[in-house]
Amino acid sequence: MNQSRDHWSSNAGLVLAATGSAIGLGNLWKFPFITWENQGGAFVLVYLICIAAVGLPIMLAELLIGRRSQKSAVGALTEAMRGTRFGGLVGGWGVVAGFILLSYYTVIAGWSLYYFWQTIGWAFTGFPPGLSAGDLFNEQVGNAGLQLMLSLGFSLGTIAVVYFGVSRGIERIARIFLPILFGILVLMLISALGMSGSGEALGFIFRPNFGELPREGILEALGHSFFTLSLGMGAMVTYGSYISRKQSIVKAGGAIVALDTIIALLATVIMFSVIFSVAGMREEVGGSTVGMLFISLPELFFTEVPFGNILGPLFYVLVALAALTSTISLLEVVSAYVIDEHGISRQKATVGAGAAIFVFTIFAALSFTGTPFLSTMEIFADKAGWFSTADHFVSNWMLPTGGFAITIAAGWMMTRRATREELLDGNEPRWFNYGVWRFFIRWLAPVAVASIIIAVILGTDFS
Numbered sequence: 213m214n215q216s217r218d219h220w221s222s223n224a225g226l227v228l229a230a231t232g233s234a235i236g237l238g239n240l241w242k243f244p245f246i247t248w249e250n251q252g253g254a255f256v257l258v259y260l261i262c263i264a265a266v267g268l269p270i271m272l273a274e275l276l277i278g279r280r281s282q283k284s285a286v287g288a289l290t291e292a293m294r295g296t297r298f299g300g301l302v303g304g305w306g307v308v309a310g311f312i313l314l315s316y317y318t319v320i321a322g323w324s325l326y327y328f329w330q331t332i333g334w335a336f337t338g339f340p341p342g343l344s345a346g347d348l349f350n351e352q353v354g355n356a357g358l359q360l361m362l363s364l365g366f367s368l369g370t371i372a373v374v375y376f377g378v379s380r381g382i383e384r385i386a387r388i389f390l391p392i393l394f395g396i397l398v399l400m401l402i403s404a405l406g407m408s409g410s411g412e413a414l415g416f417i418f419r420p421n422f423g424e425l426p427r428e429g430i431l432e433a434l435g436h437s438f439f440t441l442s443l444g445m446g447a448m449v450t451y452g453s454y455i456s457r458k459q460s461i462v463k464a465g466g467a468i469v470a471l472d473t474i475i476a477l478l479a480t481v482i483m484f485s486v487i488f489s490v491a492g493m494r495e496e497v498g499g500s501t502v503g504m505l506f507i508s509l510p511e512l513f514f515t516e517v518p519f520g521n522i523l524g525p526l527f528y529v530l531v532a533l534a535a536l537t538s539t540i541s542l543l544e545v546v547s548a549y550v551i552d553e554h555g556i557s558r559q560k561a562t563v564g565a566g567a568a569i570f571v572f573t574i575f576a577a578l579s580f581t582g583t584p585f586l587s588t589m590e591i592f593a594d595k596a597g598w599f600s601t602a603d604h605f606v607s608n609w610m611l612p613t614g615g616f617a618i619t620i621a622a623g624w625m626m627t628r629r630a631t632r633e634e635l636l637d638g639n640e641p642r643w644f645n646y647g648v649w650r651f652f653i654r655w656l657a658p659v660a661v662a663s664i665i666i667a668v669i670l671g672t673d674f675s
């Protein structure tokens with residue numbers, strides 16, 4: 213074990229940093245719109261079951277693989293898979309997934325900066341009458357110079373945090389930003405619950421009606437439970453490698469999963485309360501669910517939401533902070549690999565990896581600007597442009613296969629003694645039962661994840 217390895221300064225530090233990784237665009241942007249598309253209640257219930265039955269066991273598996281080896285993704289999985297070549301491949305697959313995911317995630321993260329800027333302006337002038345929010349959105353994604361600036365800004369912010377390392381960079385930022393993020397959400401919740409549509413929103417989200425759940429909804433819930441918890445690509449393995457022996461993996465993993473789930477539900481309650489309060493909004497959102505966050509909501513803040521002048525800009529700060537704590541963990545996966553496996557200093561590794569990834573961010577940023585090839589290439593059917601191609605590949609192929617390999621590593625290849633020692637580390641909470649975990653990670657989780665992979669092979673699209 214490397215004595216000089218940086219560690220989280222406390223359990224709270226790890227929980228906040230990993231929760232920051234988990235909470236991101238998946239919670240604020242994707243979960244609300246897939247909940248909408250899948251008719252609410254029953255989908256939400258299935259999602260909660262997937263989080264508890266598949267997400268939590270894999271979360272614990274990733275953290276324990278990381279802590280056991282005290283190495284980042286490649287080294288840790290090599291050890292977990294008993295030194296076989298295959299372990300290195302699985303870890304490397306995760307590093308590549310992190311690389312690609314970060315390249316396009318940064319672009320959407322950049323949009324939050326744009327909307328922050330716009331909403332600050334509207335806070336003073338009011339929403340410009342006659343402005344079409346849809347046109348505004350299309351204009352900004354189509355503006356190549358603007359897109360490059362926004363994503364460059366976001367990349368630089370990400371690199372700056374990772375540059376300072378685990379306790380002085382990532383943990384410090386998470387300690388400051390996550391409380392702010394919770395605070396903003398609570399303010400928004402209070403405002404949204406006061407709106408006329410809140411009762412209907414709560415019913416839509418929490419009253420299950422299984423007749424309305426589309427069949428693919430079950431798999432979509434499962435796939436999303438993976439994405440939202442940052443699983444399947446070694447991010448939690450990497451964060452786990454900075455956990456000291458004094459901390460409880462089960463407590464930390466349980467808290468991360470619970471917080472991520474609560475935030476996703478809160479975001480959905482807030483957004484739907486606003487949308488259901490406005491006549492005709494349902495139909496409009498139904499026309500472009502993906503546009504909920506950047507097309508429907510900005511205008512509503514200034515026309516409908518109580519204290520929207522203040523909450524509007526704050527909301528996009530929230531999106532930006534949530535995205536940043538996710539992008540730093542993505543960059544950390546790649547940087548930590550370079551640092552551990554190639555013996556390069558953190559500073560050099562971070563700047564180098566960040567710059568290399570940014571080259572692909574450029575491709576993603578230009579995916580909507582009509583740039584020849586980058587906007588039009590089609591490797592997968594109906595996925596035009598680099599952005600959609602990358603998203604399709606990562607969400608459908610890389611995360612599920614990576615997740616499957618992790619269940620095999622923790623459930624079948626590591627010894628019972630090793631996983632037991634990590635989970636029953638003397639600090640574990642009372643409710644935890646090792647045997648139940650072991651059954652889930654050996655049987656239920658691999659079968660569930662395999663069913664996603666089979667569905668993808670048969671043509672389902674999760675991106």
Ligand code: TRP
Pocket residue numbers: 233234235236237238239313438439440441442443445447538539541542
């Ligand atoms: N969980 C993040 C979100 O919900 C996205 C994500 C997926 C991620 N895999 C990751 C973030 C790995 C960091 C690391 O937005």
